[in-house]
Amino acid sequence: MGRYDFRPMRxxxxxxxxxxxxxxxxxxxxxxxxxxxxxxxxxxxxxxRAPRPKGKKPSRMFQPLPIRYPEDKLRSExxxxxxWELARPRLVVEDSGNDAKGYDWSKIEQPGKxxxxxxxxxxxxxLMKHQHLxxxxxxxxxxxxxxxxxxxxxxxxxxxxxxxLHVGAYFGKGPLQIGMxxxxxxxxxxxxxxxRQIEDEQSMRAQMFSGPQTDGEDMSGEEFDAAxxxxxxxxxxxxxxxxxxxxxxxxx
Amino acid sequence: xxxxxxxxxxxxxxxxxAGWDGASHIERKPAxxxxxxxxxxxxACLAARSVPRPAPTFRERLSSSSIEEYTTAMIIRHLxxxxxxxxAARMSVQCPRRFLSAAVDSIEASADNSLKQLQSLxxxxxxxxxxxxxxxxxxxHVTSPSALSNSVAEQYYIYKQQQKQIGKLGSDxxxxxxxxxxxxxxxxxxxxxxxxxxxxxxxxxxATSLWNPANARYIHGIRQGIHIISLEVTAAHLxxxxxxxxxxxxxxGMVLFVGTRDGQDRAVVRAAQLAKGYHLFxxxxxxxxxxxxxxxxxxRTKVVNEKDExxxxxxxxxxxxxxxxxxxxxxxxxxxxxxxxxxxxxxxxPTIGVxxxxxxxxxxxxxxxxxxxxxxxxxxxxxxxGRAGEAGQKQRLAAAERGEITYRPAKNLxxxxxxxxxxxxxxxxxxxxxxxxxxxxxxxxxxxxxxxLDEAKNRERSGRSIKKID
Numbered sequence: 119m120g121r122y123d124f125r126p127m128r129x130x131x132x133x134x135x136x137x138x139x140x141x142x143x144x145x146x147x148x149x150x151x152x153x154x155x156x157x158x159x160x161x162x163x164x165x166x167r168a169p170r171p172k173g174k175k176p177s178r179m180f181q182p183l184p185i186r187y188p189e190d191k192l193r194s195e196x197x198x199x200x201x202w203e204l205a206r207p208r209l210v211v212e213d214s215g216n217d218a219k220g221y222d223w224s225k226i227e228q229p230g231k232x233x234x235x236x237x238x239x240x241x242x243x244x245l246m247k248h249q250h251l252x253x254x255x256x257x258x259x260x261x262x263x264x265x266x267x268x269x270x271x272x273x274x275x276x277x278x279x280x281x282x283l284h285v286g287a288y289f290g291k292g293p294l295q296i297g298m299x300x301x302x303x304x305x306x307x308x309x310x311x312x313x314r315q316i317e318d319e320q321s322m323r324a325q326m327f328s329g330p331q332t333d334g335e336d337m338s339g340e341e342f343d344a345a346x347x348x349x350x351x352x353x354x355x356x357x358x359x360x361x362x363x364x365x366x367x368x369x370x
Numbered sequence: 371x372x373x374x375x376x377x378x379x380x381x382x383x384x385x386x387x388a389g390w391d392g393a394s395h396i397e398r399k400p401a402x403x404x405x406x407x408x409x410x411x412x413x414a415c416l417a418a419r420s421v422p423r424p425a426p427t428f429r430e431r432l433s434s435s436s437i438e439e440y441t442t443a444m445i446i447r448h449l450x451x452x453x454x455x456x457x458a459a460r461m462s463v464q465c466p467r468r469f470l471s472a473a474v475d476s477i478e479a480s481a482d483n484s485l486k487q488l489q490s491l492x493x494x495x496x497x498x499x500x501x502x503x504x505x506x507x508x509x510x511h512v513t514s515p516s517a518l519s520n521s522v523a524e525q526y527y528i529y530k531q532q533q534k535q536i537g538k539l540g541s542d543x544x545x546x547x548x549x550x551x552x553x554x555x556x557x558x559x560x561x562x563x564x565x566x567x568x569x570x571x572x573x574x575x576x577a578t579s580l581w582n583p584a585n586a587r588y589i590h591g592i593r594q595g596i597h598i599i600s601l602e603v604t605a606a607h608l609x610x611x612x613x614x615x616x617x618x619x620x621x622x623g624m625v626l627f628v629g630t631r632d633g634q635d636r637a638v639v640r641a642a643q644l645a646k647g648y649h650l651f652x653x654x655x656x657x658x659x660x661x662x663x664x665x666x667x668x669x670r671t672k673v674v675n676e677k678d679e680x681x682x683x684x685x686x687x688x689x690x691x692x693x694x695x696x697x698x699x700x701x702x703x704x705x706x707x708x709x710x711x712x713x714x715x716x717x718x719x720p721t722i723g724v725x726x727x728x729x730x731x732x733x734x735x736x737x738x739x740x741x742x743x744x745x746x747x748x749x750x751x752x753x754x755x756g757r758a759g760e761a762g763q764k765q766r767l768a769a770a771e772r773g774e775i776t777y778r779p780a781k782n783l784x785x786x787x788x789x790x791x792x793x794x795x796x797x798x799x800x801x802x803x804x805x806x807x808x809x810x811x812x813x814x815x816x817x818x819x820x821x822x823l824d825e826a827k828n829r830e831r832s833g834r835s836i837k838k839i840d
Contacts, residue, residue, distance in 0.1 A: 125715035126735045131828045132718050147777060148697055151617040152720055152735070153827035155610060160731045164587045182578075185591035185598060213547045215565030230544060 127157055192239045195257070203235045224248070226263045233271075238264045552746065553640050556753020558761070559612035564601045567608075570746040573599045575727030585727050588739035597727040599739050607738045608751060611722045612758035614736060615698065619645055619762025620769075622777030623697035626650065627752065628710060631703045633745045637752040638702065645759020646678075648696065659713040662693035669693075673783065676770040683786035691782075695719060700755055702748050704733050724751055 125132065130152045136142045167183050170176060197204055209232060221228045223244035226237050238260045245256035279289075291299070547569070557566065567573065575581070575589065575597035590600035618625055625647035629638040635651035642649035658665050671694065673684040699714050701707050704723040711733045714721045723734030724742045731737040741747045769776050 122732050123712075123715060124732060125718075126711065126721055126733060129715075129718050129720045129735055134824070134828060136718070143781075144778070146697070146718070147621045147623050148614075148618055148720055151614060151621070153824065155613050155617065156827065157735050158607065158610070158737070160587075160737065161584050162587060164589075180586065182586065182589045182591050182597060185593045211547060212569035213545070215563070215567075215569035 122161065127160065130156075189239050189243060192242055192253075192257070193235070196235050196238050196242075196261075200235065206234060208232070208234060226260065227267060233264065233267050549746070552749040552753055553636055556640065556644070556757055557750060558757040559609055559616075559754050562605055562608055562612075562750075562754055564605060566750060567601045567604055567740070567747070570750045571744040572604050572740040572747040572750070573601050574741045574744065575599050580728040582728055582730055584731050585725065585729075585739060588725070588731075588737075589727060599727065599741065604738065604740050607736070608740070608754060611700075611736045611738050612754050614720070614722065615645065615700065615755045616758040616762040616765075618698045619647070619759040620765045620776055621762075622766055624648065624694065625698045625700065625759055626696040627700045627702070627755070628654065628707060629702035629748065629752065630654065630706055631742075631748075634702055634748055634752075637745070637749040641700070641752040641756030641759070644753075644756035646763045647759055654707055654710040656709045657713070659695055659710075659717050659719070662695065666693045673780075676775055677767065684783065687783055698722065700752075701734065702752060703742050704729050705742070708733065722755070724748065 130149060133142070133146050133149055137145050164180055166179050167181065168179055170179055217230070221231065221240070223240045226241045227233060228237070231237070238257075241260040241263065242253075242256045245251045245259055246253060249256075251259070283289075573590070575585075577596055578592055581589070581597055585597075588599055588603045590598045592598070615625060625642075625645050626649070627638045627642045627645070627647055628650045629635070630651060630653060638649045638651045641647070655665055671688045671691070673681050673688065675681055695717060696714075696719060699710065699719055699721045701711060701721060701723045704711055704725065705728070711721055711723065715733075720735040721733075722736040722738065723729075724747075725731045725734065725737040725739050726742045727739075729742070731739075738751060740751060766776050
């Protein structure tokens with residue numbers, strides 16, 4: 119552990135040593151091949167990546183550096199303004215690796231690419247580079263085009279739905295509707311359960327007290343007054359004060 | 371005769387083998403692989419299923435007809451029942467409305483009349499002309515289809531006509547990524563481009579905190595908290611590894627492809643098939659090399675000649691031989707197969723491995739810095755190495771056709787009929803032969819220049835040694 123094992127890299131030397139020491143009767147078949155096509159050097163320090171940055175150890179000069187592109191700032195700006203664009207599903211599989219070579223950002227729509235935030239960023243870049251617009255101006259133009267195309271998409275979708283409904287299609291419940299129904303079902307079943315619990319508790323209480331049961335609401339006005347007058351001396355914050363007899367339930 | 375031993379247990383083209391002892395960690399045949407359904411078939415199936423409008427049901431028709439028609443329909447149903455279900459199916463499909471008319475009987479009678487006339491005409495024509503005219507089917511009133519268009523040229527003409535009419539209908543699909551093509555038609559080492567590697571996500575490493583600093587040379591930079599592997603380095607190392615696989619295959623070496631992660635099995639099997647090597651997509655049983663006599667000792671081996679044809683009769687001689695070891699191991703996920711790589715190191719077997727940024731490059735002889743978590747990348751790498759092995763095998767077989775043997779034949783094997791003679795030859799003669807052989811080899815090695823060159827090749831390549839030379 120913690121030590122390097124160089125045996126895999128030294129298979130050829132080892133084979134030669136074993137053969138010279140007559141441990142092996144013959145050299146392996148791959149002996150010449152590994153000699154002709156030697157393994158690459160490993161554990162060698164990479165070239166210096168950066169001049170010594172301030173406040174960094176010299177050993178960090180050989181570490182990989184972050185990769186930055188000019189689009190990064192534009193991208194963060196756009197997605198900061200439109201955070202829900204990140205919630206849209208996006209196709210990230212590359213076809214040939216040369217997909218971006220066929221794009222022409224003099225228009226915002228590209229064949230074979232869906233319209234998304236990346237389109238706005240690339241369009242803005244193009245405008246800044248080829249029409250020498252300032253960053254906010256290019257952003258405004260690209261953004262407006264983007265909104266326009268999103269609007270057209272909405273219209274297209276609505277018309278398609280209308281046409282489909284006209285020729286007899288029907289769309290089932292949406293995910294929100296299904297969710298609401300499930301929630302309602304759960305709520306109703308909870309209500310049933312809670313009512314049952316209350317009922318059970320009340321019957322338990324009824325069994326515990328065998329005497330006649332009267333609720334506070336059933337008390338008539340006179341009875342209430344009588345009860346209050348009975349309790350009067352014991353009510354706190356009166357002039358007589360409260361005798362230290364333990365509290366009584368004053369409130370019905 | 372130069373001979374080579376194959377272990378059929380590790381050999382993908384070999385099915386059930388007698389004496390198979392159930393060492394299940396090395397599959398003999400990709401039997402568990404799902405037979406592949408071409409993607410191109412799927413849209414066709416969908417198209418066939420989507421009939422525009424279902425034919426009106428019987429009930430539908432009844433509601434729009436009167437009682438009288440209902441009785442007619444009853445009668446016709448009886449008639450259909452008598453004629454047999456097959457005729458019913460055909461008729462109901464072809465012309466369901468016909469049964470609803472009250473004039474069915476008269477039509478049938480007229481049709482019978484016309485059929486009789488047709489038959490009489492046929493008889494007349496047949497009696498006059500030499501070439502017989504195909505007779506009409508009395509049930510469907512149609513001549514048989516084979517007779518209608520039996521000439522290939524006619525069919526071809528119809529096909530062309532249809533192509534002309536409907537050939538350009540529909541949308542044309544631009545070329546796009548189809549996942550199965552990497553398995554069906556893997557790229558060869560010459561097809562490796564940086565674009566291909568980029569599209570297969572070979573550049574994506576792990577989070578920067580997980581890195582192994584030994585991989586610093588292969589890393590291009592940091593992007594969004596992960597290390598990006600330099601694709602130029604990947605391509606260079608991949609080509610180098612492909613060259614090694616090709617050369618080893620050309621020398622008749624035994625190449626073992628190992629990929630034990632989920633989803634790597636098909637790529638591994640395909641590569642082994644192409645390179646005529648061996649594959650492992652389940653667990654590596656520890657000790658299969660270091661303790662092979664116990665684990666693989668009862669696996670059957672076979673003897674083949676230079677053209678890969680099996681030669682029977684060596685069973686007794688093979689029984690005593692040590693277990694075979696691979697000459698080259700290609701490991702697609704070294705992190706999970708440390709035991710295998712360690713065994714290879716102990717037994718001095720060169721290895722090729724896909725090294726992600728969190729793996730240790732000193733575990734393998736030939737690292738290929740790439741993303742080992744992307745199946746597409748693994749398929750590309752396995753396909754390239756498999757294609758290289760295929761090229762090497764082709765070279766070897768071509769040389770065998772010319773009568774050249776590219777590999778050193780297995781020792782201590784005698785042809786079954788010669789063996790008895792060999793047993794009879796005195797010990798001295800055998801010793802003499804062995805001595806001659808040794809002398810030959812020592813003569814080869816005595817070449818001084820060759821030795822020096824050899825030593826230079828044995829020197830380890832490192833930055834320090836290069837500096838010294840400067």
